[in-house]
Amino acid sequence: MAASIVQSASNIKSEGAYPSSEAWVALNTSVDGRLQPGIPFARPCFPLASNETKGHFSPSDCNIVEADYLNHLSISNTVGGYINTQWETCQRTGQECLLDWTLPSNAAATMPPRICSQGSVPTFAIDVRNATDVLRGLEFSKEYNISLAIKNTGHDYKGRSGGPGALALWLHNLKSIEFAPNFIPQNCPSAMRTEYAVTVGAGVQFSDLIPFATEHNITIPSGGDLSVGAAGGYPQGGGHGILSNVYGLAADRVLEYEVITPRGEHIIANDCQYSDLFYALRGGGGGTFGVVLKMTTKALPGMPVNAVFSTFNSTVPGNRLEFIRFMVENSLTWAQQGWGTYIIPSEGILLANTVLQPAAANESMKELREFMTGNLTGTFLMTVEPNYETFFNNYIGALIHVPVGVPLTPASRLIPVQSFSENREQLISTLNDIQNVDILIAFGTTPFLFGSNNRTSVTPAWRDSLWHVVFGDIWNYDTSTTDISQKYSNLSAVANGLRDFTPDSGAYQNEADVYEPNHEESFWGNNYPLLLSIKQKYDPDHILDCWQCVGWRGPSSPQYSCYIEGF
Template sequence: MLALSSLTLLVLVSASLVFGLNSGAWNALNASVEGRLVRGIPFARSCFPDTGGPVSGIFDEQQCDTVRSDYLDHFSLASTLGGYMNSQWQTCQRTGAECLLDWTDPANADADSPPRVCSQGSIPDYGIQIVTLTDVFAGLDFSKKYGIPLVIKNSGHDFKGRSSGPGTLALWMSNLRSIEQQPHFVPTGCSSRPGKSAVTVGAGVSFSDLVTFADQHNLTIPSGGDLTVGAAGGYTQGGGHSIISNVFGLGADRVLEFEVVTPRGDHVVANQCQNSDLFFALRGGGGGTFGIVMKMTTLVFPAMPINAVFAAFDPTVGNNRLEFLRFVTNQSLEIAKQGWGAYIIPTIGILMANPILTPIAANTSVAALKTFMTVNLTGTFTMTVEPNYKTFFDKYIGALVHVPVGIPLTTSSRLVPVEHFTTASRRADLVTTITTLFDAVDLSIIFATTPFLYGPDNDQTSVSPAWRNSLWHVNVANTWNFNTTVAEVSKKYSSLKVAVDPLRLLTPGSGAYQNEADVYEPDHEGEVGRPLYISPILTSVKASFWGTHYARLVEIKRKYDPEHILDCWQCVDWLGANNLRYKCYI
């Protein structure tokens, strides 16, 4: 029998801390939350006859059939405690302990048949289905008493594994699904201010719920590209971009108030008139860091028509892809000035949305794009005016933009400042850099979704200032499968970091979007933090995720969470990569 490595022993010790904790303690916790304590069961557990170590759930062939059919389904993954959109965060990547199917063919029995086994991996062993404030208090007290790390889990959309972890207790927020229209909302304690049109949403409300609600009430609420994302969670707390962010700002810009439980156990309201420092931190400082958000109140807008453009081409013909990238790079500044937001997919084409131009003006503004796509690239061009945002989303984003889920996927990103679009030579350098980058990775997309027209936030949010002076958020990714070795997975991460380095070098002093950044982003904190490492090609100490806001965020973190009850990978003032809770990162 092979001897267990020291790391494997460490993981098993942590798991035994949770599973081996006196059953009376868990029973007492369950009673205190009225039976809402649930086991974290790996999504594909029912497909595995054999297990590796303690693992929740049972083998069930009939249930496995359902799992196989739902393995790549956003809503199915979001509905379970053990479901994570990027499946490596269900696993212990450092040891290879996992419970994954073959995402290219979930019916492939090679993934779940002996000798392969199902392991608990990084899935929280238990979670509390949060319904009341008492549930949150119970979770905090239990964590402090027994030393069980907490994670905050909503829909499972987290590219960096911040809502999972071996040996953890999850506060599962998905049941908080209230939505209330507030036609004249005045933040608590701000009685002298005029009311604004808003909605108040529970922490578990998805954009699917919210966009539907907006449609039913003749409102517009910008969303991300996946409707299963929780509106009040890490999306907004980390920034939150939309295809119409150019006009309406980031999600963090539109928040008027949070109702939150701090890690110290205080139930507070945070807005510009009270607990304003916490309000600042929650508007861009990152999810799972400063408190447990119960509700969020955010601005809404009247229903409005959306000008939509979808243009596609064949990237396998000649130099089509290169010519396409040159054209959109040359046009990006002008179309941003006219109010367009866009998803630019180098191997497909471009999807654009504009909520402010008249149909005639919109048609004129994209005339050059139409000619280029149909004549130069012999591609297709479609332009419509959709009656509202939901119709636009369903017809275009929902049908054409497929955010991959159910697969192991690691991302990296970079915000590209406006200055790189102002001269021909700078645009040429940018095209050369991104073309090389896209050749070196598995997936790539350019989000032209920065708040360019929305303007500066005057330090009202903690989102990186780089968002305010950039046109593009470039995002790339690598993928792998259930049978990829630990060494090969490690190379997927390292090669992605290396591939993006030239773009980092081209854009010194900019940054990356923390929610979609490299798990090993260099200089993600800056000189006042504890950076994991500094890239040898970079000399700037400006924080990649928060820029000049980072020092203030550290002060706020230490004020509201001095014991580090909430801690997550690369989050503000985190405990660092060597902390035991991060032992499954590769």
């Protein structure tokens, strides 16, 4: 293994004081041989590769990559895999190692003269298994001034879990899950006991956790994709899902984090100790304040879910606008009744409710049913699912398709509740005008009924909003840098339409415009000054840095040399 690390390290272009091969070998030894080269996911499909790119051409391995190219779990199981594949590439230079996602076996993407380039895939990654591995990574990053990426599942929409030339801490294999009934955070009074809680390692994904919850007859709300990490960027940046209206954001439910701070302390942060760091890790964003090794989250009792999926006939002109109007007119009532919603303006709506009895749920959906199947000649399906897992599999998993394994970028806006009354017509027409994007979803997943526990650092705009509206564009391996740049610009322009009539609102950092204007205000609102001081306190040497994160170095920092310029 040491020999292959030397071999890998010797292929890397050396800039300034880039660590020598010997330094990498020493790091590898200090983490018990778990340093590994970062290899682009599609590397086996390319006969040619750039000098610094490790791995080999292998037709048999390539067959596996092709078969798994759009598989979220396969990508997130791979150290060099990124769900939104532009984050494997250097978007500014066009250097990449991507397949044609519309036809992964398309040789035009992989055969000479095309070459596989390292792009933004970190040069090396430590396959973290314990706190010492993290400490060694932090020390190495500080000593050699090499950027450190914390990588969990690689879902990040802003490229914050990779970077060219970086060393990654790969947390995927920290897979412990412990049921923790009657949990009391360390050094907290017994009055702070929580009946149901679960402690998970940093690499646990919802695909691991939701079946565990079913086994223990508890409920752990998730987002819309089971391969998202339960303890990483999702809760640290906010974490919305179809049950957030009633049970809050994932950040609201965190009870405790076990963290290695950039200062090298191994601590437990909760409401009773290191409470400033705890607050920062509940909304301030991943990759910024420390490396979370474990998280304890509140769980809910097992419960049935009233579930609805309804579509309209989109071939009839005018139905889309009528559908949007009905959604805007009814969303406040639905939220007050405890429904969470995923509204897809081109197709229909998915709803979930755990607080109404089935008869009341049926009654509350009567108008929607009549409208969708009558006026809009669509479909309406309603069931009571025995638990969250079956709800997820039968509804979100089966019926909602968020593309993965493709270059995809979103932009978004939180839509305040008063926009649904004061600016109703403008909201309807603005949404109706969003036509030229590949994805548009209005998530009725804000913590509207839940309110606030006042101890998180997400933008307060979450608490005043009814919808989180997300739209996005997709491209492919052969899209030029100019065209990619145009897509980012188009999305920003669409977002401006929503920003203009919600000037006091904000955006969800994890699903925002990569080039969000005034991002400190947008992502954190009046929490920002405190977050910045916490960043300075726990990371005085500024070891952790990520794109538009609290206290970041800014776009001209060399670690952002692969982001497209000019925004």
